[in-house]
Amino acid sequence: MQDKKYDLIVVGSGILGTFHAYHALKAGLKVLLLEKDNYPVGATVRNFGQAVPSGMVDQWFRYGVRGLEVYQSIQKDFDITVRNNGSVYIASDEDEQQLIHELKNHYDTIGYPCELLSATGVLAKYPALRSSYVKEGLFFSQEVSVEPDRMIHRVHEYIQQRFSHLTLLYNAPVIGCENSAGGVHVKTSNGYTYLGEKVVICNGNEFKLLFPEVFRKSGQVVSKLQMLRTIQMPEVQLEGNILTGLTIRRYESFENYCPSFNSITTPDHYKELKKWGIHILFKKAVDGSFIIGDSHEYADANQLDDLGFKISDYINQLMLNEAARIANFDVRKISSSWAGYYPQHPDKNIVEINISDNILIRTCIGGKGMTAGIGYTEHSVKKIFDL
Numbered sequence: 587m588q589d590k591k592y593d594l595i596v597v598g599s600g601i602l603g604t605f606h607a608y609h610a611l612k613a614g615l616k617v618l619l620l621e622k623d624n625y626p627v628g629a630t631v632r633n634f635g636q637a638v639p640s641g642m643v644d645q646w647f648r649y650g651v652r653g654l655e656v657y658q659s660i661q662k663d664f665d666i667t668v669r670n671n672g673s674v675y676i677a678s679d680e681d682e683q684q685l686i687h688e689l690k691n692h693y694d695t696i697g698y699p700c701e702l703l704s705a706t707g708v709l710a711k712y713p714a715l716r717s718s719y720v721k722e723g724l725f726f727s728q729e730v731s732v733e734p735d736r737m738i739h740r741v742h743e744y745i746q747q748r749f750s751h752l753t754l755l756y757n758a759p760v761i762g763c764e765n766s767a768g769g770v771h772v773k774t775s776n777g778y779t780y781l782g783e784k785v786v787i788c789n790g791n792e793f794k795l796l797f798p799e800v801f802r803k804s805g806q807v808v809s810k811l812q813m814l815r816t817i818q819m820p821e822v823q824l825e826g827n828i829l830t831g832l833t834i835r836r837y838e839s840f841e842n843y844c845p846s847f848n849s850i851t852t853p854d855h856y857k858e859l860k861k862w863g864i865h866i867l868f869k870k871a872v873d874g875s876f877i878i879g880d881s882h883e884y885a886d887a888n889q890l891d892d893l894g895f896k897i898s899d900y901i902n903q904l905m906l907n908e909a910a911r912i913a914n915f916d917v918r919k920i921s922s923s924w925a926g927y928y929p930q931h932p933d934k935n936i937v938e939i940n941i942s943d944n945i946l947i948r949t950c951i952g953g954k955g956m957t958a959g960i961g962y963t964e965h966s967v968k969k970i971f972d973l
Contacts (some may be wrong), residue, residue, distance in 0.1 A: 592618040592753070593971075594774050595782035596811060599794070600630035601955045603788035603949060604741055605656075605963040611749040613973055618780055619752065620772070622759035626738050628790045630955065632813070633927030634869045635734035636827040637957045638673045640693070640700065640726045641837040646954060648936055649961025651698070656960045657730055664747075666740040667733040667872070671826030675724045676715065676912070678831040681850040685834050686724040688844035701725045709769045714824035719912045731827050731869055732956070735876075748839050763787070763796055763945055770944050783972060787947045791929045793887055797941060804937055806887040806950050809863075810894075811926045812901050813879035817919045820874030830912055832856065832865035859908060862901055866908050878909050878917060880926075887929060897923050928952065936962065946970060 593615035596603045604626075607619045637657060661668040677683040686702070693700050703723040709715060745752055755774075758882025762773035763785055772780045791808050793801040834840055835856070841847050852860060853921075859865075863882025870876050881901045885892045902923060909917040930952035931937055937950035948966055951959055967973065 591769060592616050592780065592782040593784065595770070595780060595785045596620065596788060597763070597772070597785065598622075598788035598790060599742065599787060600628050600736070600790055601738060601959040602963060603786070604738060604745075606786050606788060606948065606967055607752065608741070608745055609964045609967040610971070611745060611752055613967065613971065614751070615971070616751045617753070618782065619754045620758045620760055621754075621756045622792070622795070629928035630738050630927050631735050632811070632924060633731040633734050633953075633956055634813075634827070634867055634879070635737065635956060636673065636867065636869055637730045637732070638726070638827055638829070640673060640689075640698070641829075641833075641839050642728065642954065642958055643838045643842045646958045647839070649965065650956040652961035652964065653957060653959065654728060654730055656964075657732070658704050658746060660741070660783070661740070664740070666744060666745040667737050668730050669732070669872075670728070670730050672725055672727045673729040673827035673829060674703070674712065674726070675829045676720055676831065677722045677724075677834060678719050679721060679853065682699045682831045682834045683722045685840050685844045686722060686844050688846060689840055692839075692843040694914055696846070696876050697724070698915070699728065701727070703901055712824055712828070712915050714822045714915050716912060716914045725728060729827060733871060736957070754922070759795060765819065765942050765944060769913055775963055783944065785945050785966065786966075786970070787945070787949065789947070789949050791887075791890060791927050793890070797947070800939060800941070800947070802888055804887065804931070804939065804950075805933070806927050806929045806931050806937060808886050808887055808890050808893060808927055809953070810885070811880040811881045811928075812897060812905070812923065813877060813926065814902060814920050815871075816876045816878065816917065817921045819875040819876065819915060819919070822870070822874070822876070822915045824868055824870055824876070824913065828868035829865045832859060832908070833867060836865045846869070859904055862904060864905055864908070866905060866912060868909070868913065875921065876917070879905060881905065890927070893927065895925070897925060908912050930956070
């Protein structure tokens with residue numbers, strides 16, 4: 587048993603856990619951050635690293651905008667790999683053009699800056715795109731990207747240097763969490779028990795270690811994504827967050843803010859791609875490689891293993907065929923491919939379950955974590971501690 591009592595114990599050090607800790611530390615609270623693995627290896631490090639509030643709606647858009655501010659603020663003090671190269675949505679047909687015009691009207695109304703680019707303007711800014719694909723674009727200059735395999739590790743370095751009232755422990759799976767007279771006792775697999783006033787559980791798609799019955803009934807599903815990385819191609823001019831026609835047909839902001847969204851038809855060449863939840867994004871890394879993806883397969887949270895560990899070459903080839911239709915460099919020079927897994931809920935943007943007043947589950951942010959997670963966790967910490 588550890589004698590020290592923490593104001594907040596956070597279980598899980600992905601983006602939701604880490605930034606719950608960050609905002610609590612900023613408020614002067616004593617924090618213990620526990621990670622079950624050697625370091626974060628889940629959804630936070632397996633994504634594109636795109637922060638795109640333009641794809642979000644309602645408070646999640648606002649959380650995303652706040653996230654941009656926090657990313658930039660930390661970057662000024664410490665390199666966490668934030669780059670401000672903006673985001674662009676590339677329309678490839680008249681329906682997608684209509685949607686980006688309607689989305690621009692929405693953002694003009696609320697004052698979120700964006701710029702329509704003609705086909706000529708898109709190709710001038712992004713020479714690596716095919717003229718046969720590009721009809722028009724919608725550009726958001728303030729949006730940022732990070733290196734997903736590095737960012738959260740750099741944030742951990744930053745908060746350990748910046749805040750003396752943080753304890754960060756890796757290789758510390760939490761196997762027990764219960765209320766007691768003195769607070770909440772959290773037990774790790776190595777036999778240590780820690781005492782906290784509040785515990786926030788940010789467990790990603792790990793449903794077996796803590797409160798499995800709660801998660802069994804939570805209604806969550808798990809999404810499996812396939813992604814690819816090319817060899818280094820620093821000469822290819824395609825900077826920033828590149829979002830394409832299938833993304834325009836998928837993201838929440840288009841669905842919610844564009845009157846034409848439900849009336850557009852699906853071209854035949856998109857049907858097999860949509861069957862596998864594919865929409866094509868590109869993100870150039872600092873080493874000149876490109877992340878390309880992604881796909882979406884789903885399983886009930888209780889049947890996570892049904893998704894398997896294998897990479898489907900068929901899905902990868904579907905993605906690469908579409909990527910080759912969009913970009914004029916050799917997208918098939920692939921150095922690696924992987925699967926990522928994250929939980930989401932069919933009706934909720936986040937799963938918030940209070941086991942008690944002091945044991946709180948905050949998880950299942952879906953694919954919004956890199957964009958909206960920072961703003962959401964700031965709101966969450968303020969609510970938990972009545973700040």
